[in-house]
Amino acid sequence: MTQPAVSGDIRDTSLSEALGERYLAYAMSTIVSRSLPDVRDGLKPVHRRLLFAMRQLKLDPEGGFKKCARVVGDVIGKYHPHGDMSVYDAMVRLAQDFAVRYPLVEGQGNFGNIDGDNAAAMRYTEAKLTAVAAALMENLDDDTVDFRPTYDGSEEEPMVMPAAFPNLLANGAAGIAVGMATSIPPHNVGEICNALTHLIAAPDCAIDDLVRHIPGPDFPTGGVLVESQAAIHEAYRTGRGSFRLRARWEVEKLSHGLYQIIVTEIPYQVQKSKVIEKIAELLNDKKLPLLADIRDESAEDVRVVLEPRNRTVEAEMLMEQLFRQTDLEVRISLNMNVLDRDAVPSVMNLKQVLQAFLDHRMEVLERRSRFRLDKIERRLEVLEGYLVAYLNLDEVIRIIREEDEPKAVMMRTFGLTEVQTEAILNMRLRSLRKLEEFEIRKEHDQLSAEKSDLEALLADVGRRWSTIASQIAATRKAFGPGTPLGDRRTELADAPSAVVVPIEAFIEREPITLLLSEKGWIRAMKGHVDLLDTVKFKEGDQLKLALKAETTDKLLVFTSDGRFYTIGGDKLPSGRGFGEPLRLMIDMANDAEVLCVFAHKPGRKLLLSSSGGRGFVVEEAEVLAQTKSGKMVLNLGDGESAAFCLPFEGDAVAIIGDNRKLLVFMADEIPLMARGRGVLLQKYRDGGVADIKVFTLAEGLSWKSGERTRTEQDLTPWLGKRASVGRLPPTGFPRVNKFT
Missing domain, CATH: 2.120.10.90 (DNA gyrase/topoisomerase IV, subunit A, C-terminal)
Incomplete structure (x- = not known):
């Protein structure tokens, strides 16, 4: 019997070592390529690839919509070789204004609702980018970030977005990796911009100074944050903690002294239908003696009606009971476990997260300035060649008409570079107008001034930080208070009394x-x-x-x-x-x-x-x-x-x-x-x-x-010390050795 042919390198390895090596590779892949967001742009790979694919399809905020199936097809075909439903689910979430504080995708069609209903199939829905997503990818073509080959090497994709928008804190993130997890609630971008501006002005400031600008999360579904200030400060100081969030409610007066309670906002990531179902179940089990009935009168807004048993029931006591027994009160965890610029996972505090964003914006500004400077220098080289040609126009024409190698003769005669000579030889005849010479001189002067400005910018770190502060101010103006998305939705309230009605x-x-x-x-x-x-x-x-x-x-x-x-x-x-x-x-x-x-x-x-x-x-x-x-x-x-x-x-x-x-x-x-x-x-x-x-x-x-x-x-x-042996009991003590 012949032995099968063996090719390649065969090594004797213990099973535990082989399994450990492969499990570690799997764990790192899950951590880096799936579950944890990048601290710079706040995106996981699937979200980054989704946005990049939509940009390549020219689904700009000012443009039209395209079928989601087309987007998903491009994403899984070019960038993200995973299941189409997982990619579509990620895309749907980016479009849900009750799941994402600042949506990155604008959807057209059924994208689900707060009751937990699923979105329509991807062949029915359409989408395009939002202005927030456009800000995340601003200057992407200006060599601001590194690109890497896609999984099959056929194209390239960005390793991180330029991120003119502080997406990590603004939209938050959640993910479970291998051995670690992340949970970052969304925040108000106006408050984030205020904190960033303060950090630029005072790099050595304490975290408590930043918390004064970011007093707590700001959830897309609103609600009331009832965590103590000490707990909030500690959570941001360590990067770990939790926030207590309650539904917003109000008392609606009726005739004859009656009233009803209206719940207008429910906590983040809580399905309204599940809460109502739970309350109804408790009612049937007679565990809510103060509540008579519950109705859902919601349309596009949330309106859940709670009827008390009688007019003597205190609304606060009834709601306290509901907060204890239902998801009208939840705890939102904070675990700022993110990937730094070297793709190393770590738990960062608030200041570290903000500083990482600012450092990224500094790198983007420097790379964009150098990219622009390089383009200006190349254009100035061409313009200077044009000016030489206008000054010696007759001689240039003669060389082109009479010389067998006009390119070499022109370079030798006028001391031109190869780039300048090629530009002159490719010039159209209509460009020989006198007016064109004035335009070239004007462009030359403008680019020279811009070049000097960029060189001064790159030489002055203080000026660069001022530029970043101006960009942050522009972001605040575009997405902060006074805009459709900018006003704070979650109310900040004092922590409830420790005396809770049992x-x-x-x-x-x-x-x-x-x-x-x-x-x-x-x-x-x-x-x-x-x-x-x-x-x-x-x-x-x-x-x-x-x-x-x-x-x-x-x-x-x-x-x-x-x-x-x-x-x-x-x-x-x-x-x-x-x-x-x-x-x-x-x-x-x-x-x-x-x-x-x-x-x-x-x-x-x-x-x-x-x-x-x-x-x-x-x-x-x-x-x-x-x-x-x-x-x-x-x-x-x-x-x-x-x-x-x-x-x-x-x-x-x-x-x-x-x-x-x-x-x-x-x-x-x-x-x-x-x-x-x-x-x-x-x-x-x-x-x-x-x-x-x-x-x-x-x-x-x-x-x-x-x-x-x-x-x-x-x-x-x-009578003795504990752990002694003791002695026989008194006469008459029961033989069963029992006191009773």
């Missing part, structure tokens, strides 16, 4: 009795029930524990894996039937068992202990869980399980082990922690903890002995 305040308070069976079925019977003998369970099941509570209570569930879960008393299934499995309400591990269920009491402390005798004290507020997955509080060692959770009320702790050794020590020896494994409470050679009790030392230690309760007042023999 959801429990809106739940009707009723007594309930919680029942949990041995097999994990849970239900709530109305009222506080004492006689539970008549309660029925599934065959083979029985009562594990009962708890009297209220519908407004937060019920804490502690399981054997050291995790706490929180369930609202109003969310328990009805006492009719057998209830529901507890595991459907919380994401409890399959091998975990419920140790105890109790109602949360604010301000109380709990003593937690594992079966190995390690534990600590925790504030009860620290164990409240916000999700179904619960909150891990007690960490466990190998072979251990959570064993005890009891109120920490007293000044002493009594603990007895499986070895029947009793130890009493002072409660202040146990540390207060939020999470962890804790400290050793009692030392064991074999076995673990059997029971724990927190009590008041002056009152003595009590335990159940049959039907009676016995109390030991003198505990001196058993």
